[in-house]
Amino acid sequence: MAAIDRRQFLTLTGGTAALLALGASPSEQSKAKVPALTNRIKLQAWTSTGKPMPAKVFNQTLFLTLGDEPMPNPPRQVDSGVLWTTTPSVPFAIVLYLAVKGFGKVALYADNQGQGYTPADFPLNLNLACAESRIHRVRTAIATWQQQGFECSAPITEQLQLAEAYLQQAQAASSPKAMAALTNDSLRESLWAGESAVFAHAQHQINQRGHRPDFLFGCNFFRHPTAGDDYDRRFKQLFNFATLPFYWRSFEPEAGKPNFAKTDEMVNWLEAEGITPKGHPLVWFHGAGLPAWARDKPYAELQDLLRQRVQEITRRYGNRIPYYDIINEAHDIDWANTLNYSAEQQREMTQLATLATAKGYPNAKRIINTCCQWAEYIPKGPRQPPLQSAYQYLQTCLETDIPFEIIGMQLYYPNQDMFEINRLLERFSQLGKPIHITELGVSSNTTRAENTPFPNPPGLWHAPWTENIQADWVEQFYTLCYSKSYIQAVTWWDLADGSFWPHGGLLRSDFSPKLAYLRLNTLQKRWLALGA
Known part of the structure; x- marks a missing residue:
């Protein structure tokens, strides 16, 4: 690897959080006056403290095919905590970059438990959607590994149970602040559970082979x-x-x-x-x-x-x-x-x-x-x-x-x-x-x-x-x-x-x-x- 423009590198390698730290602004689509969008959908997101997601952070949100390929961004309008955009033509997943207190700044995925989203699923609370999808992904992976002889430890199981309990409380929360705090708690537990499960499964494979x-x-x-x-x-x-x-x-x-x-x-x-x-x-x-x-x-x-x-x-x-x-x-x-x-x-x-x-x-x-x-x-x-x-x-x-x-x-x-x-x-x-x-x-x-x-x-x-x-x-x-x-x-x-x-x-x-x-x-x- 030779010397390259650092803003380019951080953008293209996935260093979104670092790029934002450099002062990256929303896309030209967001900065310009965008005509009223037709067939549009509404996404909402909050920080872990319950504040509406800053527009320049929210604008990093991506759509994926269900095969995990990023889609070109359709026209969008981004304000604090709200993203309006047109609907992709096929069921899609969503990537949200979020600082999860107690874990780190990572990409979070919402895919409606593998089914993808269609216009009927909107408006969508992305915090809740990401928390739900993370639990589903980790549980699905563990179930597959268990069929191959892997035994999931009690602490990992307990973390997932705790993540589900926090998610249920978040879904019933009476305010965005309470919801955001509880979804952060859910994500913290499911993120740790996923990493712990992957590491334990890898160690199991090495011991077997x-x-x-x-x-x-x-x-x-x-x-x-x-x-x-x-x-x-x-x-x-x-x-x-x-x-x-x-x-x-x-x-x-x-x-x-x-x-x-x-x-x-x-x-x-x-x-x-x-x-x-x-x-x-x-x-x-x-x-x-x-x-x-x-x-x-x-x-x-x-x-x-x-x-x-x-x-x-x-x-x-x-x-x-x-x-x-x-x-x-x-x-x-x-x-x-x-x-x-x-x-x-x-x-x-x-x-x-x-x-x-x-x-x-x-x-x-x-x-x-x-x-x-x-x-x-x-x-x-x-x-x-x-x-x-x-x-x-x-x-x-x-x-x-x-x-x-x-x-x-x-x-x-x-x-x-x-x-x-x-x-x-x-x-x-x-x-x-x-x-x-x-x-x-x-x-x-x-x-x-x-x-x-x-x-x-x-x-x-x-x-x-x-x-x-x-x-x-x-x-x-x-x-x-x-x-x-x-x-x-x-x-x-x-x-x-x-x-x-x-x-x-x-x-x-x-x-x-x-x-x-x-x-x-x-x-x-x-x-x-x-x-x-």
Whole structure:
């Protein structure tokens, strides 16, 4: 990941709360004088203290298909606590971003117990709807797992019962303030119950399946060798998988003169330590992926140049680099589509990358890398045809027989709780390919990190970010991934502070280990013992 506009990144990765902290205003549709809406529906929402939801927060509300794909926003009018909009043509779900006291700031979902909403369901109290839907989702998941041999603990069951009791009281409340407080209580209990259930189920799966000797614990290796021996020592203690930089702009700043020396040195060191390398990225239409001498080339000529580049790299390294992110973020992401290619052109470039990789090294494991997995950018994009999500892009690659081996998913802190992260992973697993988590990071501090691309740490999970909160998130997320046979690798981004994600390293800037580093090392030892 190279430096990008921080407002873009926070918007597109799901950092809605952080974006609002930057002072984001409602959409142009809301700011302008909007004609009277016909066939309109009314949604209402309150903060946890019972105040009408501020318009700029409420305006972040999204509609989804029942397949979890965001819909382009229809015309809307947003005032304090009230959102008027036109009705989507099919049953739909709703996403509300809310600070739940006692849990954190997260995306909440209302889907009418899986049936979706139609005009007959409005006006709709979103606080109550989200509380009801959360309980239903968690209960449904637990029931499915129980059929597979999972035993739900008494504390989780009690949390769900308490959530239901609070919801019933909220439904009978005599004032918005009382209703909002009680729905907050219900959501707090059901959010914790969902996360606890997902974590317990993942631990159950790991205990059933045992140690996974081929699992890849990865990190980018960009600061070798300049960071020195302490960096290298910490790296090899924790990781068996390393991402190497092939950003075209810095790799070949002058046409015909690629700089292989640094990569050669990295590969040599990794081979000596028995660590598997991965190249990243071979094709990327971000500024970092396009040298000045190439970016203005005609489409066909750029295809030829990329084909030559990919074949040259993969042929040179052969089996020394068995994995490649062959193309990065080619699904209508603004920062990764600086040449403004159509969806069809992005697919053509994807096919070019995968075929050229195979020609250079036939045994390469080809990863199509994606980002912004919840696709919050789609409702904000007034483009025709509508923007494509990562999931839709991957579906199209499969439907058009573009050959590749692995789905790559970036997962920087997404304002989603672990239960919803689990739902997302399960959804992508239905595409039928192994999955690598190719990039992820969460913060360990809430102070500004001036030496990063966007210095304000985004999000609030359970409590303001600390090294302990970061370690808890790492433990839960890695446990979740390790429990799933279709997830083969998880790559942290970056090893030490002072790089991309603010306070996102597993090491401090002096390369001393944070609690998250130690926690992950403890997990690895525990899982290794399962196979002893």
